[in-house]
Amino acid sequence: MLKMHSIKKVFRTDLVETHALNDFNLEVKEGEFVAVTGPSGSGKTTFLNIAGLLETFNQGQYILDNTDVSNLNDNQRSRIRNEKIGFIFQSFNLIPDLNLFDNVDVPLRYRGFNAADRKQRIEQSLERVGLQNRMQHLPSQLSGGQQQRVAIARALAGEPRFLLADEPTGNLDTKMAQSVLELLQEINQQGTTIVMVTHDGSLAAQAKRNVYVRDGKVSELHDVSDNISNVANVVNA
């Protein structure tokens, strides 16, 4: 599903050169739910941005769904983002003056679906996250947990094969965070591959597999389901 090989990402300014990812290797198989953890500045978000084609990288190879996306142009990357990837962000990133229906509609508009198809997908997505009765509400009229559910509905509406979540529970209290995580698990059980970046060890532990990133490299992997004792497997790319 996702295969990164020797990815290198360097941020340059006039004075400073920051190696965000260096010899980064990771493979995520279809249907997996992978939690990516690591200290601040370790490169988790950079990895997620590259995985979601939001950023380019300097070296290496990235295969997404059997397509080498290393050298795609901007339009091709946009199309893949739209068709294959769903995003969930810590701060929800809903458009404040669009109601829930229109927020979920955003990615579908760029997909070229007709109005009836879009309506059906939006209603199904909002129903899936339990907000079918609030389609005309504005984001500001919802709680944080509900807003994140809208973001999840938006990510799911286009039926992506791959869901990327960057600290999806970072702005939520424990109860709401657990509820969102359960929703993600349910989505994963229905076949969607999920990669979630999180600081929260207890949430990460509920994913099928954990990836630990340090200094821009994958340093450890835990397969939670197969290895209850959390024995680390060092990856040698």
Place this chain on the structure above:
Amino acid sequence: MFSYYLRLALLSIKRNPILSGLMITAIALGIGASMTTITINYLMSANPIPEKSQQLFYVQVDSWNPYEAFDEPNEPPNQITWTESQNFMRDATAFRQTAIASSNAVIEPQDQDSKPFMSSIRLAYSDFFSMFNVPFLYGNGWQAAEDNDRALVVVLSRKTNDTLFGGENSVGRTVRIAAKDFKVIGVLDNWEPIPKFYDLTTDEFGSPEDIFMPFTLKEALELNNGGNTNCWKSPEGEGFKSFLLSECVNYQMWVELRSEQEKQDYLNYLHNYVAEQKTMGRFAREQNNRLSDVMQWLKINEVVADDAQIMLWLSLMFLLVCLLNTIGLLLAKFSGKTAEISLRRAVGASKSDLFYQHLVETACIGIAGGIAGLGLALIGLQGIKALYGEFADKVTSLDMNLVIIAIILALVSSIGAGLYPTWRICKIEPASQLKDQ
């Protein structure tokens, strides 16, 4: 997607009413000022007879002072003498031709309760009406025979007919002008050529005359000279006849020529005519004969005043300043949308999608600014009308063409102003703003 972008544009405008309002106001001020001056220039320089302006030619020959040009550097007089008017009409070598002149006389209404009033007269030959496509409400113009017979016939303007006959069909009725009874043979429909191209010597934006009568009556009735009379030497002798035969210029000559060949033939005729006159001791200056079509004649006479053109350029500069302000405001407005742009990019919008979306938004602002600008232009034109009075009446009204020009100008201006901010916002990397929200 256009309707979607339109909805987003309206939402965005609503979201930032103050910024949006400022942009609309800036564009409206620029468009208002520009359209005020464009309107004046447009109407001043409009082709008053587009269907045949290239076939109608104003005739000039240089009968002026041998030692001094009529106008520097070597311009022939802008009118002709009585002698030329008679000779040109006698020779009648063009397809159609008319000498014309303005005069005035007192009309005595038949109604005893109405007072006599002074009316303006256009003296013309019978071809005048067909040459200038003059519309008739009742009757027709006179024929060449009536020119020759110096018939006391008259064509009334619609306004004069309204005054004298309450708007009824007055053909066949009698009007007393300059103490003579004239038979009405025609009444004009509304006819307001802008500018009044057939006589630019005075009041080029004035209305056509109250009454039209055969040119040949000038001599018979000793009608006085209207408009400008210019002389380079005094008449030889006393009296009306001597004045007519003097070298004073007070008459205009128009010919209708249907082809380049006819034009060349007429120029040859003028050349031969002047050569013949030289043998009789007239036309001491070099041959300097001119045929100017309608638009050339308007240009030669600088119908569009210099200060109107200067005002036009100044107003366009003002529009530019307003657009520069709009660019700044758009940059400020769009900088508040970076999170939304990043989100849209993340979920699959291409740069061109966002470019199109934001151009629609700037176009909406432009149209709103254009409509408001039209309102300001109307106010500006009313102001000019109030300032200049009747003179400006005809050049201070917006027609459909000008409304379309205003909207197009506003659209082009706003889209032009929006290009840079839109291009800049489309360069936002999708990842840059998503984490910080």
